[in-house]
Amino acid sequence: MKRIITNITGGLLLAVSIVPTLLSVVSCGQQAADRDIAAADSLSEVAPQRAMTLIDSLEGEIDMNKSRHMKLLLLKAKVRNKLAMPMSTDSLKDIADYFDKHGDSNERMLAYYILGCAYFDGKDAPMALQYFHEAAAKADTTDSSCDFKNLSRIYTFLGEILYKHLSPENALIAQKQAIKYAKLAKDTLNAICGYQRLTETYYYLGKYDSVISISDKSSKLFQKYGYINYAASSYGIPIFIMVENGETNKVKPYLRIYEKESGLYDTKVNKVKKGHEIHYYIKGMCYLNENKFDSAEYFFRKELNETSDYNNHQAAAKGLYMLYKKRCNNDSVTKYAEMWNAATDSAYTQMSTEHLQQMQAMYNYNRYRQNAEEAEKDALRTKYISIIIIMAIMAAAIGGALAVRTYIIRKRRARVNEIKEYERSISELKKARRELDILTENRQTRMESLIKEKEEEIERLQKEKAEYEKNKDIAARMTPFADEPVVRVLRRHAEKEHVMMSGEERKMLISLFDSYEEISRLKAVLSESEYELCLLVKLGFTPSQINMLTGRSLQDIANIRKRMYNRITGKDGSSRDFDKFIKSL
Known part of the structure; x- marks a missing residue:
């Protein structure tokens, strides 16, 4: 009895000593997982490809709880977004839903930001706008640990969407918020880039003095922090404004800096990077204002031929119109005036098609939330209507196929009957030939001619029969697929x-x-x-x-x-x- 009690006591002591050890091992494993996730997160900004490799290894090897697993999925989505890899919006919504309930404000903001990026990459501007707004709403700007850098990116995207969809006033608000939070994040480069980006919106609003002032300031800031190419490229819009105003002498020093230091223009071959072809118009106008007509024509035609963009065609046609007006060539003036008008109409049509139908949806985010249920019903109704239309089309197609098949069968039967008729005719002709053979000699000459005629007809009919038999054999081998x-x-x-x-x-x-x-x-x-x-x-x-x-x-x-x-x-x-x-x- 004493021995039994001693064994039980020893077992309890062993169990008590093992449990803390097991807990310690589990704790160490989870701490290692946290360290690896943190390492991957730090790599995501500077070396996203290495971060993705580390994340893939963590997914395959580490047994972690759901919280850590979801953090890893969020980090993976962040890195995939950095690498511009395609992502499923459905899986991203699941991640956003989880962090809505379990994450902190930065995690919620990041999840909705990535979801907005996915819709932005998919060219779904309304949904992108919705989720960027929601991402910004998730941020806690009163907390010093707020991820202001991410918040700045969100407002940058909002500004870009609103600008592209013809809402410059709202774009301006978003752009200024992007600059504010970039400064709070101590992200100097993005803060200056955001400030320089204001020039596009002010140009759209017609505030050219503000454009030139902001460009000068942003260029000096870029130079101060060593971003020479950014400093040079910031002169792009002011150069355009000066050229449009005919200030050729004033624009020359800026033009030299832009072409030499921006990295956007190759002076050796007079070629600008794709997407910046408007620079050919600027060059052409400079030469036109100096009465260097051949050089001006070269750059206007270069812009006309190297891009299919309507805005560039509009600018090139305008330049050629002004060139030939100076040359007093009335036929060419008429030609390029018409081309200018056509390009202007095309540009307006394109803008209307791509943007005007979405304007109302772009300007008011709250409308999406208020009409979500109605939109869902409309989508369901559309789905049902589409299914009905598809079924009707399929029924019509099947009916048409059956009608064609019936027609083919009837044609084949008619052909068979025709061949049988040919065979009867051949039999009758052969009989006629036998009868002709026993005719009297005094009718021989006339009958020989008739016999020859009948023989030729028999030969013709036999050839038709042979051709039919050949086609029938081929058709038999291929039935029922020959007519597919x-x-x-x-x-x-x-x-x-x-x-x-x-x-x-x-x-x-x-x-x-x-x-x-x-x-x-x-x-x-x-x-x-x-x-x-x-x-x-x-x-x-x-x-x-x-x-x-x-x-x-x-x-x-x-x-x-x-x-x-x-x-x-x-x-x-x-x-x-x-x-x-x-x-x-």
């Missing part, structure tokens, strides 16, 4: 055009047999290319035609057929054995 559009196209490729079939034609070929279970089940044991070859054999294409359609050698086609015969039947056999087998299905 894709089969006719492939046969034309192989016999006349000598081109390979496209990827879309491959898909149509494979879908043709989906309803034929005995054939389509072969997909389970064959690769896609083998199954494709199998279908071509089934349709009666010869090896040389298959060679033309697929680009495979004749030897390769023969080997694949032997290999498929063995795999499907379990027997050894030749390529011809395979052809017989597959055509028998």
Whole structure:
């Protein structure tokens, strides 16, 4: 009894000593996970690709609780956004929902910011605007630990969306907020960039004095902190304004700095970076104001030919109009005046199409929340209407296909009846020939001519019969696929055009047999290319035609057929054995 009590006591002591050890091990593991997540977070700003590698390793190796797992998913979304990798909005919504309930203000702001970026990259401006607004609302700006750098980025995106969608006053508010929070984050470069970005909005509002003033200040700030190329590129809009005002002498020093130091213009080949082709117009106007007409024409035509953007075409046409006006060439003046007007109309139409329909949605964020339920109902209604329309189209297509099939069958039957009629005619003609043979000699001369005529007609009818039999054999081999559009196209490729079939034609070929279970089940044991070859054999294409359609050698086609015969039947056999087998299905 004493020994039993002693054993129990020893077991309890061992258990008591093991539990703290286990807790310590678990705690150490979770602390290591926290350290690795923190390391990946620090890498996300300076080396996002390395951060992604570390995150992938953490996902695969560390057993962590849900909180840490969700933090890791949020960090992964942040890094993917940095690397401009595509992301699912549905999974991002799940992350945002989780941190809405369990995260701190910075985590909530980050989750909604990334969700807004995903919609922004997907060209869905209304949804992007909604989630950027929500992200900004999640920030706690009274807390010193607030991620002001992220908040600055959010307002930068808001400013860009509002500017692009013709709401400059609201864009200006968002841009100034971006500058404010960049300063609080001590992010000097983005603060100056945000300040310089105001010039675009002030130019749109027609406040040219503010544009020039801000450009001068931002350029000096860029130079102060060593960003020479940014300093030079900040003169872009002021240069345009000065050129439009005809201040050629005033613009020259700025133009030299811009072209030499901005990194946007290659002076050796007189070429500007894509997206900045308006600079050709600026160069052309400078030469035009100096009466250097040939140089001006060179840059105007360069802008006209190197971009399809309507705004650039408008500027180039305007420049050529002014050039030929100075040259007193009335025909060219008329031509480029019309081109200028057409480009202006096109630019306005494009702006209307892309932006004006979204303006109301852009300006009032609260409207999205108020109308969310109604929008959801509309979407559901649209879905049902789309389904009904699709079903109606499918029914019409099926009905049309059946009508075409009925027409073809009727035509075939009519042709068969016609051939039978030909055969009866041939029989009658042969009988007539026998009768002619027993006619009297005194009618021989006249009858020989008639016999020859009948023989020629018999020969013609026999040729038609032979041609029909040949076509009937081909049709029999291909039935019921001979009249399918894709089969006719492939046969034309192989016999006349000598081109390979496209990827879309491959898909149509494979879908043709989906309803034929005995054939389509072969997909389970064959690769896609083998199954494709199998279908071509089934349709009666010869090896040389298959060679033309697929680009495979004749030897390769023969080997694949032997290999498929063995795999499907379990027997050894030749390529011809395979052809017989597959055509028998």
